[in-house]
Amino acid sequence: MSKLTCVKWFTFVVLTLSVQGFVEADDPPRRDKRLPTSPEVAEDRQVTFRVRAPKADEVLLKGFAPIETTPMTRDDEGVWSVTIGPLEPEIYSYWFEVDGARQLDESSRYVKPSRTPKVNLLEVPGGEDSLTRFNPDIAHGTLHRHEYLSDVTDSVRNLIVYTPPTYRDTGEGKYPVLYLFHGTGDHEGGWTVEGRAHRIMDNLLHGGRAIPMIIVMPDVHVVYKDAKDYRRRIADEFEQELLTEIIPFVEKKYRAEQRPEDRAIAGLSLGSMQALRIGLKHPQKFAWIGGFSGPVVWENQQALVDEFVAKTPDLNEQLKLIWVAVGEDDWLIKRVQKTHEAFKAAGIEHEYQVTPGRHEWPVWRRYLVELLPRLFHEPNPAAR
Numbered sequence: 001m002s003k004l005t006c007v008k009w010f011t012f013v014v015l016t017l018s019v020q021g022f023v024e025a026d027d028p029p030r031r032d033k034r035l036p037t038s039p040e041v042a043e044d045r046q047v048t049f050r051v052r053a054p055k056a057d058e059v060l061l062k063g064f065a066p067i068e069t070t071p072m073t074r075d076d077e078g079v080w081s082v083t084i085g086p087l088e089p090e091i092y093s094y095w096f097e098v099d100g101a102r103q104l105d106e107s108s109r110y111v112k113p114s115r116t117p118k119v120n121l122l123e124v125p126g127g128e129d130s131l132t133r134f135n136p137d138i139a140h141g142t143l144h145r146h147e148y149l150s151d152v153t154d155s156v157r158n159l160i161v162y163t164p165p166t167y168r169d170t171g172e173g174k175y176p177v178l179y180l181f182h183g184t185g186d187h188e189g190g191w192t193v194e195g196r197a198h199r200i201m202d203n204l205l206h207g208g209r210a211i212p213m214i215i216v217m218p219d220v221h222v223v224y225k226d227a228k229d230y231r232r233r234i235a236d237e238f239e240q241e242l243l244t245e246i247i248p249f250v251e252k253k254y255r256a257e258q259r260p261e262d263r264a265i266a267g268l269s270l271g272s273m274q275a276l277r278i279g280l281k282h283p284q285k286f287a288w289i290g291g292f293s294g295p296v297v298w299e300n301q302q303a304l305v306d307e308f309v310a311k312t313p314d315l316n317e318q319l320k321l322i323w324v325a326v327g328e329d330d331w332l333i334k335r336v337q338k339t340h341e342a343f344k345a346a347g348i349e350h351e352y353q354v355t356p357g358r359h360e361w362p363v364w365r366r367y368l369v370e371l372l373p374r375l376f377h378e379p380n381p382a383a384r
Helices: 003-010 019-023 165-170 197-206 230-253 270-281 301-311 333-346 361-374
Strands: 013-018 047-052 059-063 079-084 090-098 101-103 120-124 142-150 155-163 177-181 214-218 263-268 288-292 321-327 351-355
Touching: 047 090, 059 079, 090 361, 142 230, 155 197, 155 230, 177 230, 177 270, 197 214, 197 361, 214 230, 230 270, 263 270, 263 361, 270 288, 270 301, 270 321, 288 361, 301 333, 321 333, 321 361, 333 351, 351 361
Parallel strands: 177 214, 177 263, 263 288, 288 321, 321 351
Antiparallel strands: 013 142, 047 079, 059 090, 090 101, 090 120, 142 155, 155 214
8 A cells, every 4th residue: 555545544434423412402502682583383383583783774585496586574673574484394495685685594593504605494383193203202323524634635624424223322334425425515414404405314214214324425516616627537536536435435434345236326406416426426436326317428418328238238227226206396307308318329227207396405405315225225126
């Protein structure tokens, strides 16, 4: 082993946190007494938003549907407020606009994971059967956060790994692995903070609906959008980092199975493009592929798919499942439809769904709920 490689692996730093302790603190964080309470969710699921802006002339609540642009009202102390709802149990995104300037809700500790944070998150509780709900009465897995020096990007990078409750409790046996990717603008925390992948997995395991597995959530942004040749580099360089650094680390650090039938790859939007492309290009590495709301490539999809088939004529025999889904109101639906058509034309067996919804996290959480129980089981040929 080279000196550089020794240094690289030695620089991996891990912070291990139980999912229960990481997500649900016994006591809420201290709130600045000068800040108003916001958001405040009532028992009837009406939500009140507040922001202190005594010098402002206009303050608006904004967000993604169903939160609409709504004027707020100022009181005598300069606090603006508005009440909306009731809202269905779900995780919502919102922000304020103060005299035309976008502003986060400083009273809330929940901020959407992003390279440039500009959206708050609101979780409206309820729905006892919700798989994103934190259930204190079941066994919880563990989230591990790693920091490492990448030779591919020549920078310090991060990834999060989920291990199921039995991994910790038994201390023995190997586990299949899902490599799960976020979308543009997010980072490695997207699938835990907003996607709730760990809660979904815990609840599925408790109900006996999924096989215990390790979930690896890396940062897919090896370059930024303003980088030269961005699309090619974010595809090629992340593929290189995944295959030469991330997977070897996971399989050295964790009790991970190493056969292709024990590896899955999936992602949303940009992460879907990366998962589909890498998975089809390397069936000797991954037998399970999931694409949420993203095409296999931005342009010339048929040519790329045909290239994969030409290089691996027995692709259908090597792969267990290709699962692709997109919302009917998603802005990428036409490109995802072209991926479906390219697969059909090339004779690639796959499952394709068009569901209600837009390009948004509620849709992707539902897709994860549907995909996880399918992984690492023998597929049903009739479902293809």
